[in-house]
């Protein structure tokens with residue numbers, strides 16, 4: 001956690017970095033500054049000086065403002081750890097995200113990516129999109145964690161502006177009853193959805209709405225627990241599914257693996273395209289639902305330990321690991337199955353770069369050329385937010401690589417790509 005200090009610095013802010021920071025320098029040291037924009041001059045309070053090489057600071061006063069700076073909609077923006085870029089005009093938030101992804105791909109994987117970040121839906125204003133909120137409460141009101149802290153920041157009276165509006169009244173109502181922990185899920189917001197439904201768990205017990213909800217993705221309806229994993233932006237499941245299908249091009253008879261499959265989001269579309277699907281997921285509840293949602297074989301367990309129970313050969317693989325990534329062993333096991341194509345969906349902008357690097361280190365299957373196509377990510381800018389969320393912030397970048405050989409054998413080639421923004425990080 002943050003080490004409290006009182007030092008104040010005047011800094012010229014350099015490039016944007018992952019996590020909502022701009023990089024500055026002070027007396028030979030790197031300072032990661034939150035709440036600024038590249039090119040700005042700010043006065044910043046140091047909030048963590050525990051490392052000699054780099055400090056963390058928060059901009060407290062803007063001395064020379066960038067033209068893309070705006071007044072945050074949320075009165076607790078900057079204090080609350082949820083959003084990184086509330087002070088930035090929405091279109092420029094996407095440009096910052098593009099820079100972060102491009103920099104990470106270059107640094108981690110040596111990939112020169114010149115893609116763009118698009119809004120997940122036309123007219124996206126960055127508000128009212130988050131369908132899963134995990135609050136703590138304080139003084140009978142819902143709260144989120146302060147940045148890099150256990151301190152609680154009460155959300156505004158009218159609710160957290162990035163939370164889906166259908167869930168805000170319930171959050172306020174149930175927080176007043178005094179639970180410590182509140183999970184609010186708004187379901188039925190996906191494609192062709194009807195009226196959204198609200199489920200609330202207070203200290204883990206269901207107090208409103210259905211325990212199991214149905215989410216719609218194109219023609220498919222999938223059951224998911226109200227407190228189980230589901231993509232948090234209403235468009236994310238659809239956008240990611242489209243990206244995965246475009247990249248994998250599944251056909252009848254293909255053998256497909258959905259690793260970290262949750263309730264079978266990607267497995268469902270692969271099966272619909274005629275593929276024979278196997279999935280792995282650590283949550284037994286989710287595996288039970290995947291078996292109801294999708295015709296396929298689903299194994300409960302840790303992917304790294306259960307890969308050997310899966311088919312030895314796979315034509316197609318989806319990798320959608322939690323925040324820490326899949327790890328080398330899983331990637332090696334994927335490569336060993338000699339797939340025709342792999343789709344990597346990452347919730348951290350750093351991870352898309354790690355896929356090709358891990359594949360390169362693991363050795364390429366003959367005839368495969370890792371081809372980068374980062375795809376979807378981000379609702380409007382930056383909810384790092386809900387404490388305790390399984391995939392906090394969910395910058396959901398999907399990356400497709402290892403398509404059939406078209407060029408050289410072992411170099412990483414980049415292709416024009418789109419990155420669709422669905423989160424606020």
Ligand SMILES: C[S@@+](CC[C@H](N)C(=O)[O-])C[C@H]1O[C@@H](n2cnc3c(N)ncnc32)[C@H](O)[C@@H]1O
Nearest residue numbers: 229260261262265281282283302303320321322
């Ligand atoms: C980012 S979510 C993706 C879920 C699913 N693909 C979807 O989009 O709905 C990651 C999933 O991995 C599961 N998980 C976490 N660690 C795991 C592990 N070691 N092995 C298998 N599943 C794991 C989580 O329970 C979660 O459902």
